[in-house]
Amino acid sequence: xxxxxxxxxxQYPKEYEEYKTSQTKEEQKDQTDEDKEExxxxxxxxxxxxxxxxxxxxxxxxxxxxxxxxxxxxxxxSNFISNTYETIVNNVxxxxxxxSNFISNTYNT
Numbered sequence: 001x002x003x004x005x006x007x008x009x010x011q012y013p014k015e016y017e018e019y020k021t022s023q024t025k026e027e028q029k030d031q032t033d034e035d036k037e038e039x040x041x042x043x044x045x046x047x048x049x050x051x052x053x054x055x056x057x058x059x060x061x062x063x064x065x066x067x068x069x070x071x072x073x074x075x076x077x078s079n080f081i082s083n084t085y086e087t088i089v090n091n092v093x094x095x096x097x098x099x100s101n102f103i104s105n106t107y108n109t
Contacts, residue, residue: 009016 005016
């Protein structure tokens, strides 16, 4: 405590206490305002983090959906080609056997 503050307190105790009380209230108000501002900042940061997380999840879901779709299309096309190939091979084989049997039966009779 400064000398002038001590002299003031001793000479004008009531005014000194009022001053100190008002100063304390002002400091408390300032601290409360700072706390509110800090809480507001934290809330904004949390909202931004949540928003970024939501965007990341959305992009991840889109990527996964596209990947699944491409995989399904690939499998469908692959199965179609494989089945078509097998059908063609079987049909050609059947035609060959039929023609071969016909020719064989024709020459044998």
